[in-house]
Amino acid sequence: MQHRTWVVGECWRCDRIGVPVLWLGPVQTDLGTGPFQACEPCILRLEAKVYAYAEQRDTA
Numbered sequence: 001m002q003h004r005t006w007v008v009g010e011c012w013r014c015d016r017i018g019v020p021v022l023w024l025g026p027v028q029t030d031l032g033t034g035p036f037q038a039c040e041p042c043i044l045r046l047e048a049k050v051y052a053y054a055e056q057r058d059t060a
Contacts, residue, residue, distance in 0.1 A: 004022050004023070005022075006020040006021065006022055007020070007021060007023075007037075008020060008021070009021045009037055010037070011037065011038050011039040011042055012027070012034075012035075012036050012037055012038060013038045013039075013042035013045075013046070014038075014039065014041070014042050016039055019039045020039065020040065021037040021038055021039050022037060022038065022043060023035055023036070023037045024036045024037060024038055024043070024046075
């Protein structure tokens with residue numbers, strides 16, 4: 001597993017500022033690209049969604 005470094009910044013999911021966040025990857029829109037980063041509670045919610053998505057795909 002790749003080691004990721006937590007930094008203090010803004011969560012792009014819940015908009016909290018000054019919290020530990022991880023860079024999750026780039027996000028792209030018609031206006032450009034930005035660094036998608038999220039705090040631990042938001043990452044846990046995203047992981048739950050990814051898990052549910054993978055489970056649904058496996059049963060299809």
